[in-house]
Amino acid sequence: MNKNDYEARAKVLHQLAVDWHTIRKDLLNMGRHIEHLVSVTQPGPGGGHFACHSAHQSLNHLRDSCLFWSGWVDSYIQRTSIRIDLVS
Secondary structure: OOHHHHHHHHHHHHHHHHHHHHHHHHHHHHHHHHHHHHHHHOOOOOOOOOOOHHHHHHHHHHHHHHHHHHHHHHHHHHHHHHHHHHHO
């Protein structure tokens, strides 16, 4: 491969890294919103004004899914960074 090929690949990898960071930021923001909703839907004496058991369970599941995908995004960010280092 010539220098132009490496530069083109590095540019694509950098854009991919930007995309992964954007996705991670979006997931973190979504997680914060879900945490708030979990707190206001928590059933029981300490629960929020809009307490609802089924909504609380659904939001907990959504929060867990968000955390799961955040972990995968972090993994892909690391993998992309390694590829950038290898190409650069």
